[in-house]
Amino acid sequence: MMEEVTFECDLIHSILKRFWTLRALERENFEANDAPDSELGVGTSKKNRTTSANGNALKLTCELLRVFITEAVQRAAAIAEAEGASQIEPTHLEIILPQLLLDF
């Protein structure tokens, strides 16, 4: 029986929340300097309410991140295997990196 190693939802949730909070703060600072207009102020504060995610979206995000890693390893492993190597080396990763980044 194969155990599937994956990311913990709570960890990913904390990370996403932190990114969203930091970006919201950045936007607040940027817009405070840029827009003294009160009308704009109301609009931006609406946009600055911190984002949240529902439970299923979090689970799906964990899966997305797991797949990202899985694809990186699988593609690099295929290159290594084709070369007759027994270990995945940086050169193997380098070869698959452009397409990986285009696909994700």
Added chain:
Amino acid sequence: MESADANSEVENDAEMKLLRDKFRLSAISITESQAKQNGMEVSKVVVTCIADLAFKYTERVAKDLHLFAQHANRKSVNMEDVILCGHRNEHLSGLLRTVSNDLKARDPQSERKRKKETKKNEK
């Protein structure tokens, strides 16, 4: 590596550093497990590189999810937003949709709420 100004707050945040280290541990675990499944050893450099890359990818996903939800005039990210993150690759979006259907099937209570939203999102 030099980081752009926009990233400096993220890079300097103490809480984020802690979260990133935990993330890296998980990412390393997944990487090593996958290498095993593929019958390969994996060099330490590659493991570290993939873990770093995955974290940077997570930041991009966070940004995209926020933008997609905002574009749909929502404050809360849902599964459709996550599926959109996979739009660059058909296999990936197909996979995400399959997993999301499984999750929906397991959770019939949220299905009612979701029906309203899918009707809005369908073109």
